[in-house]
Amino acid sequence: MSGSALAQSIINGLASGGIYILVALGLTLVLSIMGIVQMSHGEIYMFGAYGVYFLFASLGLNFVLAMIISTLVVGGFGIVLERFCFRPFRAEPDRAMIIAIGLILVLQNIALVVAGGTPRSYVSPFAGILHFGGVSLSLERLTIVIIGSGLLVALYLFIRMTKTGQAMLSISQDREGAALQGIDINRISAIAMFLGCGLAAIAGSLVGGLFGITPTMGGFALMKGIAVIILGGLGSIPGAVVGGLIIGLIDGVMPVLTTAHIAGATGFGVIILILLFRPQGIWGHE
């Protein structure tokens, strides 16, 4: 394999890492920090994508406006989900998980019935390809990395610096203690779901524009999101960055070195290996 192919692979890997981090952000907040077993996170991501498609490509709204509306609507839907599907089972995560699985079936099939199975795509406003040093990078991917990074920093600052963010952190570390301190867990959970689902919607619209929008696109988001969280460490945002980059690089470089299957299996294998030696993930706390 030539040097330029390797260089391109690394760029591919970093860009993929950016995608995975973006995709994992919402899940990090909802699952990793707040402990809501939102297994249907991928379907929220998918709805965000269809929302933007509908508003931008069908109705012709401005792209940014379409994204804002879609994000708000999906975030709102997240609040409804939290209130009716997850709050009653906060003490029983197993049952919550099964509800989430039920949601996967329902949401996917709603998309299939309403939107049909034909894949959708739209012309991204960030069209264009950068060429430098023998390597290519599409503006669309670069935008994802930039927006992803921006949201990452914003989320990190939110958790560290705002009262609500700090409340979320205390809930994740010690739920009872947080309640005793007077933190309204219901309110905080609702906010977390709003933000988390909103982040998923943003991720869905951007990545959906890149790869195409189908009713089953959510599986990808869930898999990668969970992989990032497990690898990077539960409850950790810096961990998500490291996890995302590692998985991204594996996915970018491995297929060039070997077959695509072995590359895929390697990705999973690495996660399992890390779990063997460091069960809390790279950056996680026990």
Place this chain on the structure above:
Amino acid sequence: MKALRMGLRVSCVMSLLTLCVLVNAWADESKGDAKIIKIGAIVTVTGPAAAGLKDMADAAGPAEEYFNSKGGVTVAGQKYNIKIIAEDDQSNPQGALAAANKLISRDEVKFILAPIIPQNNIAISPLCEKAKVIHLRFHGVGGKEEINPDLHYSFASYMNLYNAPFAYDYLVKNYPQVKKVAIIPVDDPGGVTGSEFGEKAAKAHGLQVVAKQFYPFDTQDFNPILTKVLDKKPDAIDISVGIVVWGAGIINAARELGFKGPIFAPTPLGDMDVLASMIKGGPQAAHDIFITAPDMHSPKMTPMIKEIVPLLEKRLKTRARMDHTIPFETLVLLLSAIEKAQSLDTEKVVKAWENMKEIDTIFGKGRMGGKDLFGINHVVIRPVPLSRIVNGKVEHVGFFEKKD
């Protein structure tokens, strides 16, 4: 109070179950009409593959309407209308098996429009053989798992394996500077077999295959694979076998990484318009792409397609796509065979069908063949449409036909 709540919940469940039974019973009532041939169809409306295969199921109704309006089928002086009984296979072999069992045992069909997913069709083959039920699969890239001398009742409406020479003919004629080809098939039975034929055709045309790269079903990002492939400096890319999403993914990744050469596929990936809509970079990037798939709305299409398209658009209230023609393509063949045999006895139909030197297909006159590749003449050979994408628009190029 508690008993009342419990009672309410129980009645909820009971009514749900009763509803199911009622719906089932109501749907069955159509057994009354006389002179009807029941034709089973195993379609995919739920499960992971449903997104891509829903069109086929939707078009079953219009297809039934179309053929009945043309007088159905006449056997031994008796006119028959057809009735399609479609059952879901849930995207997996077990579902297909349950559907086939139901169609054969309860509905007593003798003809089945086979499931599209190869593994599902393979799963129902033993059952159909035993029950002497003809199952006709839509055109595929399959191999001997589905069509072989031991399967007397399995037929195929075409096999894309015959397309490769046509695609490569067009390639060398229009792009004489191409010397090296890369083949990128999906890793499934079709991809494995199809790419073999692609390789053969490439070599037969004096081209060198510099890469043959398989990718798994759930691939979203094609950049890594294309990086590897483009490192071998191909002049043309053969997508071989895949669906629209992957085809678009490969095209987009290739163009993004700077590949300017022709990208083609000797099998129809899906609807050409949908594919064209997914190519990034605007009309100027959608160049030099050609695929052996029909341009459904071209004025140069066959009379039958020209009749079907408006019917579909009227009934389904959506633009007609290639997959909508599947029930039409399979039914026209089946009905022609039944009429040739002048019998509804499947053994007789099979015998007559295997020997038909001429048969109506949606792309013109065809004939039975397949002995060369599969050992048995259970594959329909018909003209193959080729379309290309120029400036973001789909254009019909022509029809190719296999001689001999």
Place this chain on the structure above:
Amino acid sequence: MNNKISFRLLGYGALVLVLFLVPAFGFGPYALHLFITMAMNVILASSLRFIFLTGQMSLAHGAMMTIGAYTAALLVLRFSFSSWLALLFAGIPGAILALIAGFPFSRLKGMYFAMVTIFLAQMVTLIGAQWRGLTGGAVGIFNIPGPDPIEIPGILKVDFSSKVDFYYLVLVITLISLLILRAIERSRVGLTLRGIQQSNSMAESIGIDTTSYKVLAFAIGCFFPGLTGGFYCQYVSAIAPDTFAFLFTIYVLVYMVVGGAGKFMGPVLGASILTILPEIARPLREFVPFLFAGILMLVIFFFPDGMVGLWRRLRVMAIGLMGKRVSHA
């Protein structure tokens, strides 16, 4: 007390008798196929519950079934094993994989454990498709022969040419599997597993090696889908790496939950009823998953003990009503 136990035994005995007599009622091939599918699902749901006894929600059942199916197929086709030996050994590779993977996995809880079993399942599919030499690649294996004929001169000759023969075979396999699972559950091992689910920390504090027990449960639970896969490949004669995909596993989970994960008979009930349901609901076509999800939600929200819990409550209510009548008499 003794009366209650023997009543129950009588009830189960009668049920088993009826099950053996089912083909005599003249059910057609479609119905028999459904019964066979039901039986397979019962084993799957019950073994899933076994793993769940320790609080681990495994979503690798589909992959285990795939491994079992391939094992049985290859043993017969490549190594000329008898179909019976192949069936016996079918569950072993999956169990061994579970044993190995179980250790790193056991450190994860809840949804994370579930997700990581999904990853394992994905790896199995990918490797299955990649290792063409062994598995036939994405094409899979077909023309797998059915079970070897059983011949007891003068008494029995079964050549598995009819569905009825397969029905009896799967019935026997199911009953044996259920008996084994039940026996383990009621043994000391089973009680320990239950204890771990109740409170991991308490179990640890009395010196129980919870990790080993969890892995053991995982391994035992993964043996049975392998066995079922072995039967499947002899029944359907074709398998591929993605035959038992994610949705398949999810449905098994639904059978278990709707039936009631708390009681042994829960998954049996759930699998039986929910196997039939999509068949009855065929006219609903693309809305069948909504029905499924709807029932799932209904059960989770309103009938947390599942159908088994519902059944119990109805029985209790019925006995209560009868009791009232008796006392008035």
